Amino acid sequence: MNYRHSFHAGNSADVVKHSLLIALLRALQQKEGALTLIDTHAGCGLYDLGGEQAQRTGEAAHGVLRAFADTNPLLDDYRAAVRAVNDGAEPHLYPGSPQFLAQLLRPQDLLILNEKHPEDVAILRDAMRGSPAAVHARDAYELWLALLPTRTARGVVVVDPPYEQTDERDRIVATLAAAHRKWAHGVTVIWYPLKDRATHQQWKQKLRRLGIPKFLVVEHWLYDADMPGIYNGAGLFIVNPPYAFVQALPPLLEALRAALAPDGHRGEIRADWLHD
Numbered sequence: 001m002n003y004r005h006s007f008h009a010g011n012s013a014d015v016v017k018h019s020l021l022i023a024l025l026r027a028l029q030q031k032e033g034a035l036t037l038i039d040t041h042a043g044c045g046l047y048d049l050g051g052e053q054a055q056r057t058g059e060a061a062h063g064v065l066r067a068f069a070d071t072n073p074l075l076d077d078y079r080a081a082v083r084a085v086n087d088g089a090e091p092h093l094y095p096g097s098p099q100f101l102a103q104l105l106r107p108q109d110l111l112i113l114n115e116k117h118p119e120d121v122a123i124l125r126d127a128m129r130g131s132p133a134a135v136h137a138r139d140a141y142e143l144w145l146a147l148l149p150t151r152t153a154r155g156v157v158v159v160d161p162p163y164e165q166t167d168e169r170d171r172i173v174a175t176l177a178a179a180h181r182k183w184a185h186g187v188t189v190i191w192y193p194l195k196d197r198a199t200h201q202q203w204k205q206k207l208r209r210l211g212i213p214k215f216l217v218v219e220h221w222l223y224d225a226d227m228p229g230i231y232n233g234a235g236l237f238i239v240n241p242p243y244a245f246v247q248a249l250p251p252l253l254e255a256l257r258a259a260l261a262p263d264g265h266r267g268e269i270r271a272d273w274l275h276d
């Protein structure tokens with residue numbers, strides 16, 4: 001099996017993203033009503049942490065392996081979800097978002113996975129064999145709009161692009177604006193990398209202009225000041241987060257910050273409303 005993106009899997013951004021996805025679903029599932037979960041950029045579903053590239057970049061050492069070295073019970077759900085795809089105490093495989101979502105699926109919920117890259121979608125289909133998920137191989141932005149409003153009354157769209165295209169942020173803003181017009185009450189989660197504070201402020205300004213009222217911004221800054229030219233952290237935009245999730249967030253974010261802080265840095269992880 002070829003794991004194309006294994007070298008990034010299980011990094012600190014994955015730990016935060018996947019921990020918050022679990023917490024979000026748990027909050028939504030406090031109600032019985034069915035959910036439709038749509039993962040627009042699903043990736044491969046399963047990644048080999050022992051592969052040559054993964055070993056070389058060592059990103060898991062700063063992410064999932066730190067979460068496993070930590071004992072805070074608030075990270076138990078995350079660790080259990082990673083353990084579920086592994087057979088030993090130490091993880092050697094890393095589950096992608098499709099696996100985290102599939103593990104929490106109830107009989108009434110629907111899971112729709114989408115991945116455009118032909119090699120990745122083949123691996124994804126393999127990784128999700130036996131799960132009730134529907135797998136599509138379409139353009140994420142086309143599918144995002146086409147599937148809204150969801151067939152069930154409630155739903156979550158997870159948008160997790162690689163940000164390799166220069167127009168990625170513009171496509172997100174345009175598609176989110178159109179999606180919000182079709183599905184104003186839906187929950188949307190958008191992952192983004194953090195480069196520096198000024199660039200991030202500009203993007204938030206563009207999103208503010210959309211006027212979406214319940215728009216939560218989670219930011220995880222790894223270092224205590226901007227580190228030029230390198231990856232500085234990542235975050236999630238969450239449209240219409242459920243109340244129970246927002247209430248549960250502060251201690252979970254603190255647990256993640258403490259588990260993932262690089263040596264010599266405290267780091268910062270915060271959640272603020274886009275419109276105060």
Ligand SMILES: C[S@@+](CC[C@H](N)C(=O)[O-])C[C@H]1O[C@@H](n2cnc3c(N)ncnc32)[C@H](O)[C@@H]1O
Pocket residue numbers: 005017040041042043044045095096097098114115116117120138139140141160161162
């Ligand atoms: C960061 S990875 C997804 C990781 C996954 N969400 C997870 O958390 O495990 C991004 C994926 O998006 C796919 N991709 C890139 N552009 C796309 C597009 N326009 N439509 C659908 N998939 C796309 C890439 O092939 C890659 O597998």
